[in-house]
Amino acid sequence: MLEILYYLQGHQSVYVGIVGAGIGALAAAIALRRARVAVTVLEAAGELLEIGAEIQMTPNVSVLLQRWDVADVIEDSLVQIEELNMRRKDGTLDGHTDIPVVEKALGRPWWLVHRAHLHEGIAVTAKRLGAAIHTNSRVVSLDHQAGGKVTFDLCRGADGLNSIVRSTLFPDVRPDAKTTNCAYRAVIPYERIRQDSIAKELIQKQTMEVWMGCNAYIITYPISAGELFNLVLSHHRPEKVYATQPDVPTEELRNEYKDFDPRIKCIVDMIHETSRWALLVTGPLKSWSSPQKNVVLMGDAAHSMVNHMAQGAATSMEDGAFLAKCIGAVVQGKLSLRKAITLYEVERMPKAFLKQQVSFLNGAIWRLAHGPKQQARDAAMAPDLEREYHVRSSNIYGDPQTVVDVYGYDVKVHAEEALEHFTNAEKDEYLGTGIVPGLEKYMGWFMKLPANQPHSKL
Ligand SMILES: Cc1cc2nc3c(=O)[nH]c(=O)nc-3n(C[C@H](O)[C@H](O)[C@H](O)COP(=O)(O)OP(=O)(O)OC[C@H]3O[C@@H](n4cnc5c(N)ncnc54)[C@H](O)[C@@H]3O)c2cc1C
Structure with missing residues (x-):
């Protein structure tokens, strides 16, 4: 644009x-x-x-x-979700984020x-x-x-x-495809999933689920007021993909995820049409x-x-x-x-x-091949499962630093501080504290909290 x-x-x-x-x-x-x-x-x-x-x-x-x-x-x-679950492709739960905790900490929804x-x-x-x-x-x-x-x-x-x-x-x-990574996208009505005895287990709550496989992952979440179950299916092709490819044969898609958790595999098998999306970087x-x-x-x-x-x-x-x-x-x-x-x-x-x-980093983390790096990743997000939130997590969506830097970013505050700084360029220091725009977020957030806002768990 x-x-x-x-x-x-x-x-x-x-x-x-x-x-x-x-x-x-x-x-x-x-x-x-x-x-x-x-x-x-x-x-x-x-x-x-x-x-x-x-x-x-x-x-x-x-x-x-x-x-x-x-x-x-x-x-x-x-739609708001109750939780994010990070799974291995066989369904084993590796990590977890209580999305309402993130929302409460930031004072904003995750829609x-x-x-x-x-x-x-x-x-x-x-x-x-x-x-x-x-x-x-x-x-x-x-x-x-x-x-x-x-x-x-x-x-x-x-x-x-x-x-x-x-x-x-x-x-x-x-714009370039930096790797051979690309994505299928699809939606399935919740009503259809409710009728399947295996798949319906996955929709007891409104959740975001990530299944992490070697060179492939699936992320799912509800959209359209919870009527549609959305899937983005990440995979690799032999060649780089530079444009959206419509009408990909569903056999190809099913084959790609054939050894995933039977619950999500059932849902993948419900997809009757899909396209492949290029992931281009400019x-x-x-x-x-x-x-x-x-x-x-x-x-x-x-x-x-x-x-x-x-x-x-x-x-x-x-x-x-x-x-x-x-x-x-x-x-x-x-x-x-x-x-x-x-x-x-x-x-x-x-x-x-x-x-x-x-964005590259998170994709690489979610698509790690089975081995020492994948095991280290899983171990580093395991404390999430016990609701022991540490200062770092390999689950980037719940990692405290990423939550602050990406999801806690406030463009209005950034712009106002930058303008203030820029139009008072003779000042070496910001607000007399030595803090420059961009870093003020580490202090500004608690200075702007309403007095009665409870402490967050993060
Ligand atoms: C699989 C996938 C999942 C994604 N998920 C998310 C997500 O969850 N959250 C998120 O934030 N982003 C997501 N994205 C990224 C997001 O879709 C894009 O970054 C976003 O749509 C870009 O918006 P834009 O307004 O910059 O450009 P575009 O949406 O591409 O809009 C460009 C507009 O310009 C018009 N146009 C083009 N040429 C001309 C011309 N010559 N004259 C007049 N008009 C013209 C086009 O018709 C179009 O309407 C995802 C992307 C993919 C591929």
């Missing part, structure tokens, strides 16, 4: 054109409208929709859905939702706030040298994974913007990542929220657009890179 920015010299007025209407783009539109910035969204497709079923809205972005009132629009579709419902909720909210959204509006090229006038018909470009605007700015950059890029700082990338266009931390769309939403804070400061006359874009790049590029790396 990409934004075209146009700065009216001499005015504190910024008109933002967003190319694409994916989750990131529409989140950016909401954040910009809330900062009173005029915004037009151009989407190539004939209607606003999302491909694929599932999406996790982890606590770093569920908080945005709450603040932006999107959660109210889609509240009937949102599972159907992409179509999320996308619609974000689109409805963006429109209510006054964003102009045009479908059937493919941007075909971009002249970021032009100044003085924007005619969106002439804003020629693209966004998302195969962003034409990125290729206009950085012709040599291509960057890290040297820059996310044009030299004139009037075109800027965000989301998958800038930093697509593998799916193992469920952070692609989340990172895109964070980009949109951060950038909107910066543009809001431009509108208020606090800094120039050039500085705002620079600040966005300086602060957000390392965050996106960290997410790309943690």
